[in-house]
Amino acid sequence: MAIHDVESCDVYKLHPDRLQKIEKDMPDEDTLYDLAELFKTFGDSTRIRILFVLFESETCVCDIAEALNMTQSAVSHQLKILKNAKLVGNRREGKTVFYFLSDDHVRTIIGQGLNHVKE
Amino acid sequence: MAIHDVESCDVYKLHPDRLQKIEKDMPDEDTLYDLAELFKTFGDSTRIRILFVLFESETCVCDIAEALNMTQSAVSHQLKILKNAKLVGNRREGKTVFYFLSDDHVRTIIGQGLNHVKE
DNA sequence: TAAACACATGAACAGTTATTCATATGTTCA
DNA sequence: TGAACATATGAATAACTGTTCATGTGTTTA
Numbered sequence: 001m002a003i004h005d006v007e008s009c010d011v012y013k014l015h016p017d018r019l020q021k022i023e024k025d026m027p028d029e030d031t032l033y034d035l036a037e038l039f040k041t042f043g044d045s046t047r048i049r050i051l052f053v054l055f056e057s058e059t060c061v062c063d064i065a066e067a068l069n070m071t072q073s074a075v076s077h078q079l080k081i082l083k084n085a086k087l088v089g090n091r092r093e094g095k096t097v098f099y100f101l102s103d104d105h106v107r108t109i110i111g112q113g114l115n116h117v118k119e
Numbered sequence: 120m121a122i123h124d125v126e127s128c129d130v131y132k133l134h135p136d137r138l139q140k141i142e143k144d145m146p147d148e149d150t151l152y153d154l155a156e157l158f159k160t161f162g163d164s165t166r167i168r169i170l171f172v173l174f175e176s177e178t179c180v181c182d183i184a185e186a187l188n189m190t191q192s193a194v195s196h197q198l199k200i201l202k203n204a205k206l207v208g209n210r211r212e213g214k215t216v217f218y219f220l221s222d223d224h225v226r227t228i229i230g231q232g233l234n235h236v237k238e
Numbered sequence: 239t240a241a242a243c244a245c246a247t248g249a250a251c252a253g254t255t256a257t258t259c260a261t262a263t264g265t266t267c268a
Numbered sequence: 269t270g271a272a273c274a275t276a277t278g279a280a281t282a283a284c285t286g287t288t289c290a291t292g293t294g295t296t297t298a
Contacts, residue, residue: 009181009215009274018175022186026171027233032164034236035229040162044286045155052145056137061245062128067141074287076246081286095244095295096128105235110154112231114146116224117153128244163256180275193257195276200256214265214274 041085042109046070047078051106054088058100160204161228165189166197169218170225173207177219 027035041047046068053059053067065075079099082088089102101107146154160166165187172178172186184194198218201207208221220226 009179009185019186022172022175025174026168031233031236032167035232036162036164036167038232038236039158039167040285043155043159043162045151046286048151048155048158049145053141055144056141060128062243066128067138071288072245073247073289076244077286080246092245092295095242097245103235105231109228109231109235112224112228113154113157114150116222116228117150117157159255165256181273190258191275192259192277196256199276211265211275214272216275 038085041081047082050078054099054101058098060096060098157204160200166201169197173220177217179215179217
């Protein structure tokens with residue numbers, strides 16, 4: 001089933017018990033995929049800026065665009081990605097759609113990131 | 120200075136004090152860039168899998184490749200990205216180069232991500 | 239109902255990214 | 269020094285991503 005070559009070095013061969021522990025702690029493929037997707041979602045400064053707007057309070061698409069000096073279309077595309085990742089939710093009120101943070105994990109993760117960035 | 124059109128909706132115009140608060144809390148451009156780069160680094164399942172290997176203990180390139188069933192070259196390229204992001208460090212011992220986590224922020228951030236993913 | 243508004247979305251384009259392949263660098267040992 | 273080993277790296281390629289532009293959907297109101 002191996003798609004790639006299996007490397008192996010002579011001197012520092014992985015002990016079977018170490019390999020076993022690694023495989024035991026490694027999340028399953030789906031979780032790894034979801035985890036990467038989650039961080040990928042945070043990995044764009046436009047989306048991060050949108051989240052910082054929503055940290056203040058729920059905001060309609062047009063106001064986000066104004067606050068960030070971006071087109072409505074660009075913001076809308078990014079909001080869709082944030083919503084698919086379940087980082088934000090929305091509600092409609094007449095013509096207007098308000099977006100808001102879906103939970104406080106978002107603040108925590110961004111906060112941890114800021115800690116690392118600020119050394 | 121505006122590169123993009125400034126959108127503005129009639130009904131829900133941003134109050135100046137809200138806009139001011141948003142601008143006050145928004146990190147500066149460099150920080151936003153660094154933050155996005157950091158999360159981008161986490162946003163690839165290969166790199167996450169490498170980090171999970173390193174959670175167990177420092178490991179040489181060849182053993183990482185073996186544990187993940189990947190080529191040495193692919194692993195080496197990704198390790199360079201992780202090192203540039205200061206998420207891992209390395210030390211040479213003869214022919215072998217060992218990689219290790221540079222600090223425990225990495226565990227924390229991945230942990231927060233896992234919490235979110237597992238709902 | 240028609241016009242106006244707020245937002246969503248598909249296609250297209252330019253820019254970015256992960257892997258592979260070939261090869262280079264650095265180290266050890268005979 | 270030369271061969272073998274562990275790792276690093278540049279170029280090439282295919283796949284992915286963010287923005288723009290044009291247009292579509294849903295809602296209100298005159």
